[in-house]
Amino acid sequence: MSIVNQILAGDVRAVARLLRDIDDQMPSAREILKELYPHTGKAYILGFTGSPGVGKSTLVDQIAMEYRKRGLTVGILAIDPTSPFTGGAILGDRIRMQRHFLDSGVFIRSLATRGHFGGLTKSTNDMITVLDAMGKDIIIVETVGVGQDEVDIANCAHTTVLVTIPGMGDEVQAIKAGIMEIGNIFVVNKADREGSRKTVRELRNLIELGLRRLGDQHWEPPIIETEALKGRGIPELLDAVEKHRQYLMENDRSQWEAVTQKRAKTQLLETLREEALAELLRRMANRGVSLDDLVRKVTARETDPYTVVQDLLQCELK
Amino acid sequence: MAEERKLRILIAKPGLDGHDRGARVIARAFRDAGFEVVYTGCHQTPEQIVSTAIQEDVDLIGLSILSGAHRYSFPRIMELLKENNAEDITVIGGGIFPLEDIPKLKAIGIKEIFEPGAKLDDIVQWVRTNVKPRKAMVA
Known part of the structure; x- marks a missing residue:
């Protein structure tokens, strides 16, 4: 059986290996992706984002369980940071997801950021293509623990869940211009902790003040209190996701078209x-142009980055 | 395109002992060596370990065990790898083993056993020498 057919048939080993090839930027993986792409577009993509330690992995574990109860299959991409010094990584999100390890209806892959900024990895979208093609109904993307501006998930997921916890009230205020804008649904996890109601109130105030995703004026983001460890609030969270999906499908799916088009465009x-960058670098190398030389000249102020790029483009792209 | 291939390693603790300091130290050492390390915590069954290794497409499984249950769990893991056509994944062990068990573990395909006192640098060097990332699939 060809690799493409193995993937379409849901062969776990083939899928796992292709994901690795994609992550490692193997040219051969691109060829397989080309063949898989027409088979995609069926999965619902759900993003979980929030600061480190707010409970994203535990929530993803619970939500996966709830989807399984409702008879749907789940693919999970869980992202942890790469060391900026050694390039190594410890990927620990699976620790919270152990009970799914033997369920063939759940596929989990841990990913390292590998120097990519924005909360996702460079390969996340391509990996979603594979999980979609293998037939997973729901694809959950757990971003790396984020700060204020890692908002790539907004252009990747159909529904983005922003997770916070009580006691980050001041932070809620501080970050409202960045990451707070991308939540379709807000979760206050660890809601048994003191200050949960206050956090909910503060979020509600933000929303009432008009906090909305641009172009998403008619969706009022719900705020769900959860205790992920105990499973409290999980069915409510799932219902909120379903409501958001229905909202996207309203009015002749106009919102849905917008979201999926944004995904495709990204x-x-x-x-x-x-590819353009790689091709350009390849052509430069072929002509014997040394990147290091250019860097030296720019550093020495003999020229500037703008002139260099302009010259390169004129030379290479005519 | 064409980045270097990064080594992926699963550090797993089969069985019931909950002493994972060693597993964490070795995970950290592998991280500092530039490898991607999947760590799944304590109390893993052989089935869970093999399923994780396959889904994560690791090149190496490092089993940490202190309880003595290696006589059951190590052969079972090797068996499951074979059943799943994944015997190309290298398996090593670390922890406390009766000396007479070590040849038996190597005979079932465990490539190396590291005992207390093994130096982190030596373990990392062993991995660099003996484990290579696999080749890309071709359509």
Whole structure:
């Protein structure tokens, strides 16, 4: 059986290996992705984001369980940071998801950021393509623990869940211009802790003041209190996701079209950026142009980055 | 395109002992060596370990065990790897083993056993020498 057919048939080993090839930027993986892409677009993509330690992995574990109870299959991409010094990583999100290890209806993959900023990895969108093609109904993307501006998930997921915890009230205020804008649903996890109601109130105030995703004026983000460890609030969270999905489908699916188009555009531009850069560097190398030389000249102020790029483009792209 | 291939390693603790300091130290050492380390915590069954190794497409499984249950769990893990056509994944062990068990473990395909006193640098060097990331699939 060809690799493409193995993937379409849900062969776990083939899927796992392809994901690795994608992560490692193997050119052969691109060829397989080309064949898989027409088979995709069926899965619902759900993003979980929030600061480190708010309970994203535990929530993802619970939500996966709830989807399984409702008869749906789940693919999970869980992202942890790469060391900026050694390039190594410890991927620990699985620790919270152990009970799914033997369920063939759940596929979990741990990913390292590998120097990519924005909360996702460079390969996340391509990996979603694979999990979609293998037939997973729901694909859950857990971002790396984020600060204020890692908002790539907003252009990746159909529904983005922003997770926070009580006692980050001041932070809620501070970050309202960045990450707070991307939540379709807000979760206050660890809601048994003191200050949970206050956090909910503060979020509600923000929302009443008009905190909305741009172009998403008619969706009022719900705020769900959860205790992920005990499973409290999980069915409510799932219902909120379902409501958001229905909202996207309203009015002749106009919102849905917008979201899926934004996804496609992001993926297209990402691929273009990556391939164009790689091609340009390849052509430079072929002509014997040394990147190091250019860096030296720029550093010495003999020239500037803008002129260099302009010259390169004129030379290489005519 | 064409980045270097990064080594992926699963550090797992089969069985019931909950002493994972060693597993964490070795996970950290592998991280500092530039490897991607999946760590799944304590109390893993052989089935869970093999399923994780396959889903995560690791090149190496490092089993940490202090309870003596290696006589059951190590052969079972090797068996499951074979059943799943994943015997290309290298398996090593670390922890406390009766000396007479070590040849038996190597005979079932455990590539190396590291006992207390093994130096982190030596373990990392062993991995660099003996474990290579696999080749890309071709459509």
